[in-house]
Amino acid sequence: MMFVRYAVWRLLTMLLTLAVVSVLVFIIINLPPGDYLSNQIAELRATGQAEGVAKAEFLRAEYALDRPLWQQYLIWVGAIPGPQGFSGLLQGDFGWSFEFDAPVADIVGDALWLTVLVNLAAVLFVYLVALPLGVLAAARSATWVDYTTAFVGYLGLATPNFLLALILFYYGHKYLGLPIGGLMSPEFEGEPMSLAKVQSILIHLIVPTFVIGTSGAAGMMQRLRANMLDELSKPYVETAQAKGLGPTKLLTKYPLRMAFNPFVADIGNLLPAMVSGSVLVSVVLGLQTIGPALLTALKSQDQFLAAFVLMFVALLTLIGTMISDLLLVLLDPRIRYGAREG
């Protein structure tokens, strides 16, 4: 019962945060002077294309871009109805992409779940790599295992993601025959799900997952190692050893559990970094996630598309953080319900 109450409370704070984020996103999107349509109208006027102007002005009115900013915001969110039936985010109308001349929902479409997929894969990769390596590095601290993992970890932290992506892609293709670019072979695009498509996606996921996950895994590994070292120096470990517990059990039975908590809590820090990385890597590698759409939208001031992508990305991290908070409560009975420590 307590847990349900905590979960509901946590959900409410998340929604509140999301509301604040939407204001923030809206402000940032509207920072550049002018907007896509007025630029377009000016351009069309200059070249004397009257029909284009009429269409652009229709769109301007439709999406209320001629209103004051606060009204635009409320209409975009869907708190008040738009002038001509634009119902706003809350009712699932994400607006119109002026650059691509199509509804935002159509543009992002598949990209949404592919984004989720890429990020999930990256998070999984981080855990699968960081967990054994971190424990190993702590158990064999100050040996070559420790130094090698530390070195590789540092290198992972220091190499710019996008370059790592390019280099891995090149060599992966050259020596391992990994496919280049995209998240699936071109023939599967727009096709319904099939076994072959899933296979194609999985193969295409290898390099991006590796690239996005490396820096996160490096950081996670270092923290896990530090936590484990703290635990391993405690007297109870010595007691266990004195009583003749085997080396594997000695590590996993108690110290790992203790060191594991921050590991779960860390997902709140990990996710934003993952999402950042995935946007960058998607642009470089041409993955069909929302990363490239965000970049084009931002460059051309395509405000509804950019705002929606930013909102989606924020939502993704917020949900992830919420899940990690809930997991933490389930895993660790010592954590108090209710107000969290800031």
Added chain:
Amino acid sequence: MSNLPDGRFIDDAPYDPNVDLSALDRTDMDAPNWVLVWRKFKKHRLGLISGIFLFLAYLAIPFAGFFSPYTPNERSAEYLYHPPQAIRFWHEDKFIGPFVYPTEAFADLENYRWTYTTDKTRPMPLLFFCKKSEYNLFGFIPTETHLFCAPEGATVFIFGSDRLGRDVFSRISYGAQLSLTVGLIGITVSFILGIGFGAIAGYFGGWIDWVVNRAIEILRSLPELPLWLALSAAVPSNWGPVSVFFIISIILGLLDWPGLARAVRSKFLSLREEEYVRAAEMMGAKPGRVIRRHLLPNFMSHLIASATLSIPAMILGETALSFLGLGLRAPAVSWGVMLNDAQNLASIEIYPWTAIPMLPIIIVVLAFNFLGDGLRDSLDPYS
């Protein structure tokens, strides 16, 4: 010391009633704090080397023009995509000092790229302290003297040349000016914001604390890069390179402060209850004075260590933004701008040297990480 038969130990030294009881057990701890920190830091080899390296790197920034044989936007139109050239010392087993072999470009019309042939019969010695294209030493002293430059009729592209025939080595050393300082400016912004908000929240508590805390939480839960992208997309395209540089550094700093503010806040929450703070308050010190004179100095060193650790993120951030075309723009030269040229697989495969700027990035980021680790470990000299 002698051992009695019943197992007790007895000090043989004669009893001295005048012994100074206030003498320290460990005289090596009798020094100002910074000396202790320095002693401990010196033992952290990697941190020390990184620190010296970074110090030298920053010291060399004003002399970038002097060290580089070309100016950053100087084009050698006959040498596009020139591969890296070695500086040699021995010609036909004879030592003749540093020289280069002249090269000549041929258009490979089959593969549509430039190939270069090296004429190994004519060694051409490098010129030292030579007069070439003009640049500004320290940014304002016009001069023409370069440390070394290519002899007439030859080139010296240590790291090769790029798409427009510009020397990659010179561009890297000029690029360091922006790429290295972007982190410093960013961290200053983040420092001011972080300490300001953190101090206010931790010192006053109450609803201010609540508001700041929520702001921190929200900002921390958002992915940085998309926000950086959005903010830099808002920079008007008609701004000059210098203003773009400053605004980008500020943008990088704007999203970095929450982590710092959090650390400051939690530290303040505990320090606020100390007696000396109450004493200062009772003597009529204003909050600003208590914060600046009594609270901040307590953990300034820790803040500096954590700042050192967050500079790399900003350097990488600048690189990523410029790489995507939303950060610094040509004619400004930074490592990210240079990498923008190496954006596609073709350049990695055919002209791998255009990706060389990644090496200084990796080295600098690693150095900052090691330095930060070293500082953090040595800041508590009594442990």
